[in-house]
Amino acid sequence: xxxxxxxxxxxxxxxxxxxxxxxxxxxxxxxxxxxxxxxxxxxxxxxxxxxxxxxxxxxxxxxxxxxxxxxxxxxxxxxxxxxxxxxxxxxxxxxxxxxxxxxxxxxxxxxxxxxxxxxxxxxxxxxxxxxxxxxxxxxxxxxxxxxxxxxxxxxxxxxxxxxxxxxxxxxxxxxxxxxxxxxxxxxxxxxxxxxxxxxxxxxxxxxxxxxxxxxxxxxxxxxxxxxxxxxxxxxxxxxxxxxxxxxxxxxxxxxxxxxxxxxxxxxxxxxxxxxxxxxxxxxxxxxxxxxxxxxxxxxxxxxxxxxxxxxxxxxxxxxxxxxxxxxxxxxxxxxxxxxxxxxxxxxxxxxxxxxxxxxxxxxxxxxxxxxxxxxxxxxxxxxxxxxxxxxxxxxxxxxxxxxxxxxxxxxxxxxxxxxxxxxxxxxxxxxxxxxxxxxxxxxxxxxxxxxxxx
Amino acid sequence: xxxxxxxxxxxxxxxxxxxxxxxxxxxxxxxxxxxxxxxxxxxxxxxxxxxxxxxxxxxxxxxxxxxxxxxxxxxxxxxxxxxxxxxxxxxxxxxxxxxxxxxxxxxxxxxxxxxxxxxxxxxxxxxxxxxxxxxxxxxxxxxxxxxxxxxxxxxxxxxxxxxxxxxxxxxxxxxxxxxxxxxxxxxxxxxxxxxxxxxxxxxxxxxxxxxxxxxxxxxxxxxxxxxxxxxxxxxxxxxxxxxxxxxxxx
Numbered sequence: 001x002x003x004x005x006x007x008x009x010x011x012x013x014x015x016x017x018x019x020x021x022x023x024x025x026x027x028x029x030x031x032x033x034x035x036x037x038x039x040x041x042x043x044x045x046x047x048x049x050x051x052x053x054x055x056x057x058x059x060x061x062x063x064x065x066x067x068x069x070x071x072x073x074x075x076x077x078x079x080x081x082x083x084x085x086x087x088x089x090x091x092x093x094x095x096x097x098x099x100x101x102x103x104x105x106x107x108x109x110x111x112x113x114x115x116x117x118x119x120x121x122x123x124x125x126x127x128x129x130x131x132x133x134x135x136x137x138x139x140x141x142x143x144x145x146x147x148x149x150x151x152x153x154x155x156x157x158x159x160x161x162x163x164x165x166x167x168x169x170x171x172x173x174x175x176x177x178x179x180x181x182x183x184x185x186x187x188x189x190x191x192x193x194x195x196x197x198x199x200x201x202x203x204x205x206x207x208x209x210x211x212x213x214x215x216x217x218x219x220x221x222x223x224x225x226x227x228x229x230x231x232x233x234x235x236x237x238x239x240x241x242x243x244x245x246x247x248x249x250x251x252x253x254x255x256x257x258x259x260x261x262x263x264x265x266x267x268x269x270x271x272x273x274x275x276x277x278x279x280x281x282x283x284x285x286x287x288x289x290x291x292x293x294x295x296x297x298x299x300x301x302x303x304x305x306x307x308x309x310x311x312x313x314x315x316x317x318x319x320x321x322x323x324x325x326x327x328x329x330x331x332x333x334x335x336x337x338x339x340x341x342x343x344x345x346x347x348x349x350x351x352x353x354x355x356x357x358x359x360x361x362x363x364x365x366x367x368x369x370x371x372x373x374x375x376x377x378x379x380x381x382x383x384x385x386x387x388x389x390x391x392x393x394x395x396x397x398x399x400x401x402x403x404x405x406x407x408x409x410x411x412x413x414x415x416x417x418x419x420x421x422x423x424x425x426x427x428x429x430x431x432x433x434x435x436x437x438x439x440x441x442x443x444x445x446x447x448x449x450x451x452x453x454x
Numbered sequence: 455x456x457x458x459x460x461x462x463x464x465x466x467x468x469x470x471x472x473x474x475x476x477x478x479x480x481x482x483x484x485x486x487x488x489x490x491x492x493x494x495x496x497x498x499x500x501x502x503x504x505x506x507x508x509x510x511x512x513x514x515x516x517x518x519x520x521x522x523x524x525x526x527x528x529x530x531x532x533x534x535x536x537x538x539x540x541x542x543x544x545x546x547x548x549x550x551x552x553x554x555x556x557x558x559x560x561x562x563x564x565x566x567x568x569x570x571x572x573x574x575x576x577x578x579x580x581x582x583x584x585x586x587x588x589x590x591x592x593x594x595x596x597x598x599x600x601x602x603x604x605x606x607x608x609x610x611x612x613x614x615x616x617x618x619x620x621x622x623x624x625x626x627x628x629x630x631x632x633x634x635x636x637x638x639x640x641x642x643x644x645x646x647x648x649x650x651x652x653x654x655x656x657x658x659x660x661x662x663x664x665x666x667x668x669x670x671x672x673x674x675x676x677x678x679x680x681x682x683x684x685x686x687x688x689x690x691x692x693x694x695x696x697x698x699x700x701x702x703x704x
Binding site: 008011012018022026033036039040042043313314317350351354358359360372376379395396402405409412413427428432434436438441443445448 | 512646
C-alpha cells in the first residue's frame with residue numbers, strides 16, 4: 001500500500017537524523033520570517049499576488065493566446081503539450097531532429113513531473129542536471145525530496161562520499177565550498193559539450209511573450225548561452241498578465257523560498273539569442289482539469305517556493321521521500337491526489353490541519369482547507385477502505401443519540417480502567433503515550449447530579 | 455442573556471473537570487449558564503477523517519440543540535473553529551448558521567469580553583508554558599501566528615493568565631508549532647505525532663515550564679500522555695483549570 005505513515009515511521013526510526021532534517025528546514029523557515037518581516041507591506045504583497053494569479057486563472061485561455069502570439073512575435077517557437085507523454089515526445093523530436101545527444105538541464109519540477117529525463121535517457125540522450133542539489137540526487141539515482149532544495153535530505157559527508165565515487169574528489173572531503181568547486185569543475189565540461197539546454201519557467205508574461213527563470217547558481221544562463229538550442233518547459237499556470245506584475249512575485253518568491261531578498265539570477269528571455277533557437281513548450285498535464293474544480297483551482301496559483309514544505313511540521317519530520325510523489329509537503333498533498341487519487345490517497349491525511357502552510361503561502365492558497373476537502377472526497381470515493389466508512393457511520397449514529405453516547409462513554413471508561421497496562425500499551429495511542437486518567441463521572445453526569453441535588 | 459455551555463465530547467468523557475472549571479468561571483461572573491443535555495459532538499472528528507456526510511448530520515444537530523441561546527461558550531478553540539469556520543462548507547450559509555457563528559465563543563475570549571479587561575484576582579506562582587492551539591491561532595485568530603507580518607490580534611488566554619499574581623511564562627524557541635495531536639493523525643501517523651509532541655515538550659522544558667497550559671484539552675491529552683510515559687515533571691492544565699485554581703488560592 002502506498003502509505004505515507006509507514007514511510008514516515010521508517011524515516012523516524014533514525015531519531016537523530018529526523019531532528020537534523022527538522023532543524024535544517026526550520027532554519028530556512030526562520031530565514032523566510034526575517035526576510036518577510038523586513039517588508040511592512042508583506043501581507044499586502046501576498047494579497048496582490050493571490051489576486052493577480054486568481055485573475056489570470058479566471059481568463060487563462062485569453063492570456064495563453066496572448067502569450068503565444070507575443071512569444072511568436074519575439075521569434076520564439078511555441079508548442080502545446082496536452083500531457084506528460086506529449087511533452088516528452090515533443091522535446092525528444094526537437095532534440096533528435098537537430099542531432100542532439102548531450103543536454104544540460106536546469107531545475108524544473110515540471111520535467112520531473114513529466115518524467116522527461118528517463119524518457120530522453122532511454123533514447124540515448126545524455127541529460128545532466130546542473131543545479132548542485134539536482135545533480136546530487138541525479139547521481140544518487142533518487143528523486144528530489146524538496147521542490148527548491150532537492151538534496152536537503154542528504155548530509156554533506158554523504159555528498160563527499162558520492163563525489164569521491166563519481167568525480168574522484170579526495171576521500172573524506174565534506175567542506176561545502178570545496179564540494180561545490182568539485183561539482184563546478186565537473187559540470188563546466190558538460191556545459192561546454194552540451195548541444196541543447198532545457199530549463200523550466202518561473203513566470204511567463206502574456207503582454208510580452210517573455211519568460212523568466214529564477215536561479216541561484218548561474219547554471220540557467222550558462223546552459224542557455226552556450227548551446228544554440230533552448231527548450232523552456234512551462235506549465236500553463238505560470239502566466240502573469242503584465243511585466244509590471246512581475247515584481248510582486250519576484251519579491252515574494254525568493255523571500256518565501258530561502259529568505260533571500262531576490263534570487264542571485266533572474267533571467268529574462270524574449271525570443272532566441274542571435275543565431276539560436278528558443279522553443280517554449282506549454283504543458284497542461286491535468287492543470288485544466290484542476291482549473292475546472294472550484295475547491296482546488298486556487299492550488300494552480302502555486303509559484304513553487306517551497307515555503308509550505310519548510311513550515312510543515314509533518315514534512316520536516318518525515319522527509320520528502322515519504323510522500324512518494326513528485327511534489328511533497330502540503331502543496332504536493334493537494335496536487336498529487338488530483339493526478340492519481342488511489343496512489344496518493346494517504347497524503348491529505350499526513351497533516352494535523354495546523355494551518356501554518358496557508359499562512360506562509362505567498363499566493364494565499366487555502367492549503368489546509370483543500371487538504372480537508374480532499375479527505376472528504378477520497379473517503380467518499382472509497383479510497384480509504386470500508387472499515388473507516390463503517391466506523392464513521394457507527395460514530396455518527398451514536399453521537400446522534402445522547403443517551404446511547406453517554407452509556408457507551410461510561411462503558412468505555414469503565415473498561416479502560418480495567419484494561420491491563422500491557423494491552424493499553426499495545427495500541428497506537430498507548431505505544432508512546434499514557435492514557436488519560438479516566439474519570440468516574442462524565443461532565444454531563446456531574447451536571448445531572450448538581451441539577452438533581454439543588 | 456441565555457448562555458449555553460458547549461462541552462466537547464472528549465472533555466465531557468475524559469476531562470470533565472475542565473467543563474466544571476468553565477462553569478465555575480462563568481457563574482463566578484454572575485452569569486446563568488445552561489448545559490443543553492442533548493448536545494454530543496460538533497462533528498469535527500468525523501469531518502477531519504473524511505466523513506463529511508456524517509459530520510454534516512452532526513452539524514445540523516448542533517444548530518438545532520443550540521438554536522435558542524444568546525451565547526454558546528466552549529472550552530475548546532478547535533471545536534469553536536469547527537462551528538464558526540467549517541460549518542459553512544458543510545451545511546451551507548443560512549441566517550440560522552450565521553446566528554450560531556455570531557454567538558459561539560471560545561471560553562477565554564468570552565471571559566475577556568465579559569470582564570472588559572479587568573484583571574482577575576488570583577494567584578498562580580508557577581512557570582507556565584502556554585501551548586498555542588493551532589486552531590485558536592490560525593482559525594479563530596486569537597494570538598500572533600508567527601507566519602504573518604501584521605500587528606498580532608489579542609490572545610485572550612495569555613491575557614487572562616498574565617493577570618494572575620506570581621505567574622511567569624516559559625519562553626519558547628518555536629512559539630506556535632503544532633503539538634502533533636491532529637485527531638486521528640495521532641493514531642494513524644503515530645511516529646510523526648510522537649516526535650512532534652516530544653519536540654514541543656523539550657521546548658517547554660527548556661523554557662522552564664512547570665505547567666503546560668492550553669485552550670484545547672486535545673493537545674494537552676497528547677502532550678500529557680507523552681510526558682507521563684516519560685515521567686516528566688509537567689502538569690497539563692486547561693487555562694480554565696488554572697484560573698479556578700488561582701482564584702481558590704487568592
